[in-house]
Amino acid sequence: MVFGLAQFCLEVELEPVLLLIGDDQGSKYKKDPRIAELQNSVHFNIEIVHNTDLWELERRIKNKDVNIDIIMGIRRALHCHR
Numbered sequence: 001m002v003f004g005l006a007q008f009c010l011e012v013e014l015e016p017v018l019l020l021i022g023d024d025q026g027s028k029y030k031k032d033p034r035i036a037e038l039q040n041s042v043h044f045n046i047e048i049v050h051n052t053d054l055w056e057l058e059r060r061i062k063n064k065d066v067n068i069d070i071i072m073g074i075r076r077a078l079h080c081h082r
Helices: 002-011 033-040 054-062 075-081
Strands: 018-021 047-050
Touching (some): 002 033
Parallel strands (some): 018 047
16 A cells, blocks of 8 residues: 555655555565665655554654655544644
């Protein structure tokens, strides 16, 4: 789902700057070729955080570690940006 949403953002000229991947299987997605493909196809930095959750998103927003205009994904992420 994360890769699909990131690709959609690129197609509508949005810049996905932070992707949180809740990888329950350890480092499965760290080796996913779609990550390198995605990062190589853009002119800006996409930070990808593996094995994470919504608490990490909330922490980054509150600490202003990243400037986020829109959050896409599951509905439970709504409380993070309020």
